[in-house]
Amino acid sequence: MAVIAQKNPHIKVTVVDINEQRIVAWNDEDLDKLPVYEPGLADVVAEARGRNLFFSTDVDGAIKGAEMIFISVNTPTKTYGVGKGQAADLKFVELCARQIAKVAEDDKIVVEKSTLPVRTAQSIKRIFDATNGGVKFQVLSNPEFLAEGTAIDDLHNADRILIGGDIETDEGNAAIESLVKVYEGWIPSERILTTRVWSSELSKLTANAFLAQRISSINSISALCEKTGADVDEVAHAIGQDSRIGPKFLRSSVGFGGSCFQKDILNLVYLCLHFGLPEVADYWEQVVKMNDYQKYRFGKNIIDSLFNTVSGKKIAFMGWAFKKDTNDTRESAAIYVADELLQDQAEIHVYDPRVCKEQIEKDLIYLWTQQGELEEHARFRVNDLVHVHADPYDAVQHAHAIAILTEWDEFVSYDWEKIYGAMQKPAFLFDGRNILDAEKLREIGFEVKSIGKG
Ligand SMILES: NC(=O)c1ccc[n+]([C@@H]2O[C@H](COP(=O)([O-])OP(=O)(O)OC[C@H]3O[C@@H](n4cnc5c(N)ncnc54)[C@H](O)[C@@H]3O)[C@@H](O)[C@H]2O)c1
Secondary structure, eight states, rough: OHOOOOOOOOOOOOEOOHHHHHHHHTOHHHHHGGGGGTTHHHHHHHHHTTTEEEEEEEHHHHHOOSSEEEEOOOOOBOSSTTTTTBBBHHHHHHHHHHHHHOOOOOOEEEEHHHHEOTHHHHHHHHHHHHHHSSSSSEEEEOOOOTTSHHHEEEEEESSSSEEEEESHHHHHHHHHHHHHHHHHTTTGGGGEEEEHHHHHHHHHHHHHHHHHHHHHHHHHHHHHHHHHHHBHHHHHHHHSSSTOOTTTTOOOOOOOSSSSHHHHHHHHHHHHHHHHOOHHHHHHHHHHHHHHHHHHHHHHHHHHHHOOOTTOOEEEEEOOOTTOOOOOTTTOOHHHHHHHHHHTTOOOEEEEESSSSHHHHHHHHHHHHHHOOOTHHHHHHHHEEEESSSHHHHHHHOOOOOEOOOOOOOGGGOOHHHHHHSSSSSEEEEEETTSOOOOHHHHOOOOOTTTTTT
């Protein structure tokens, strides 16, 4: 929304959220306090905020004043009832739709920006039509393809914008055209694709499934590389030269994280099952299973290498965010690897340049309470065994091993000789992102294990 406002100074954009704390942070004078860390975002907000970009908790007022409303609320995996563990939880979307229907006084175009299962637009439309007969609604699907960490660049130079709508009617086409105009503020028109609404909804799930599948594919090969002595980076480079395959998204790692890939694939799996396609569902579910296996394998490798136990041993985690250049930790591989090591009674010392102590503790407590542990007990375990440091050199003092969990650029330029000197010997380093020069580290004295290297 910030980029839409930046590129369309004549359009007033109001971002509303029921989370008051977040809105206060979005309005903070100090741009370092914005709730989302994303390179370039602060500049965009600084340019547009107060001009034509506003942040507010007045949801009803914003609905009344808007001609076009983007629903961008969270759509997590359901944790209860029918579809538990797979289906998207649409309760937040439904609540939004009901509120819009209740409050709207004139015709609106409602845009699904959240990632939603196929045919959600139809459900939203039914709510509108049944609740507010006097007002006409057009529902469009406009999935978001940005990646966290590169979001601003992805938005400024989008490969494509996808807009799904009711292309069979004049009203539907007029609504599509209104949204096309917003994007034409900066996107060349040949990159703005218009489709039927269901194709648009399904394209987003499919795009994420294909991207995640590439990561799981190369990660599956990394396991084989470790057994055979092949080098996964060399394999990835060799196959990436084939123009049919291409070089992107072939980096092997400890596994993908983030709020989208797993959730969207499970959503696709659920849809396939719902429509009686169990073979298709199994095919895609395997992408998530392979990712879980990769995280488990990484943790097990640490335990095996440290003489079959990490009990009482100090393991330093470099990075907690699910990828570099974001403070987002949702579904981060670090959480699951930490859980595995903590089950074996390790002591974890974390350093991440952008993730705060409270978030790291919250992530583990959330995971354990989801697994059935009492919150009090989970909190006690975190306080006892997880330590968060503001300085990476403090995190590694007397560590038995270091695990690289996020590919932050700054890790590469650390003084690794100094780090080696501060550690217990033998000093192990597990590079879950293959970002460090393993040969140089071995010369210093480290025992290095990279992903997919025999
Ligand atoms: N994060 C990404 O990179 C990304 C990329 C593409 C698509 N998406 C999709 O976008 C959607 C949102 O993702 P996110 O990462 O921004 O989630 P998020 O949880 O960070 O943000 C959702 C926000 O919606 C607010 N909210 C919930 N109900 C509301 C209501 N009724 N009225 C007003 N505000 C309400 C919440 O308070 C929260 O601040 C999801 O469907 C996700 O799949 C996310």
